[in-house]
Amino acid sequence: MPPSRQRRPGADRGGRPALTSAHALAEIAQGLFLDRGFEETSVDDIAAAAGISRRTFFRYFSSKADVLWVESPAEFARFRAELAAAPPGEPYDAALRRAAPRALHHPPEHRTWALHRAQLLLSVPAVQEKAAARHAEWRRIAADFVAARRGTGPGDLVAIAAGHAVLAATLAAHEYWLAHPDEDLPDVLDRLLALLLPRPE
Missing domain, CATH: 1.10.357.10 (Tetracycline Repressor, domain 2)
Structure with missing residues (x-):
C-alpha cells in the first residue's frame, strides 16, 4: 500500500467526543485524506470522524481543503x-x-x-x-x-x-x-x- 494510502493512527474516530479545537479537527481531516484520499473524503466523513455536525465543521472551515491552512x-x-x-x-x-x-x-x-x-x-x-x-x-x-x-x-x-x-x-x-x-x-x-x-x- 503506498504511503499516501496507509492508515494513519486516529483516522477512524467514530464515536469520539465532539471537538472544540480547529487544529484537532484539521488533524483528523488530514488523517482521513491520507487514509482514504483527498477527493474521496467528504466533509460529512470528516464531521462523522470528529463527532461533530456538518454545520459545526463549517464554523471552523469554509471547505475541506482549508483544514490544511489552520x-x-x-x-x-x-x-x-x-x-x-x-x-x-x-x-x-x-x-x-x-x-x-x-x-x-x-x-x-x-x-x-x-x-x-x-x-x-x-x-x-x-x-x-x-x-x-x-x-x-x-x-x-x-x-x-x-x-x-x-x-x-x-x-x-x-x-x-x-x-x-x-x-x-x-x-x-x-x-x-x-x-x-x-x-x-x-x-x-x-x-x-x-x-x-x-x-x-
Whole structure:
C-alpha cells in the first residue's frame, strides 16, 4: 500500500467526543485524506470522524481543503514579527534565515500533523491549486522585508529574488523532511535558505 494510502493512527474516530479545537479537527481531516484520499473524503466523513455536525465543521472551515491552512495565520504572524524584530544593521539574508524557520516551528505534539500537511501539500493536485494564495503571501512577506531593508520598492530585483528563494527553500525543506523525518524541519529550512538566498551586495 503506498504511503499516501496507509492508515494513519486516529483516522477512524467514530464515536469520539465532539471537538472544540480547529487544529484537532484539521488533524483528523488530514488523517482521513491520507487514509482514504483527498477527493474521496467528504466533509460529512470528516464531521462523522470528529463527532461533530456538518454545520459545526463549517464554523471552523469554509471547505475541506482549508483544514490544511489552520496554522497559516499564526505562521504568517510569526514570520512578520520575527522580521520586524530584526536588528537594523542585520543583513537581510541572516534575518530571513532566522525568521522563516522560527515561523514554521511547531511544538513536538504537532509533528505528525505537520508531516501529514507536508505530504498532502506535495502530493495532492487539488490541494496544490489552493496553496497558491498562501505561497504568494509567504513570498510577499519576505520580498517586502528585503525591499524595505534595501530602501527600494516592490519591483526591486533582489527583493523579488529573495521572496522566491524563501518560497522555494520552504517547499524544498518540506520535500526533504518527508524523506528524512528524523531531522528537524526548521534546521532543514535554514540550510536550504543558505543555499538559495541571494547574498547582500
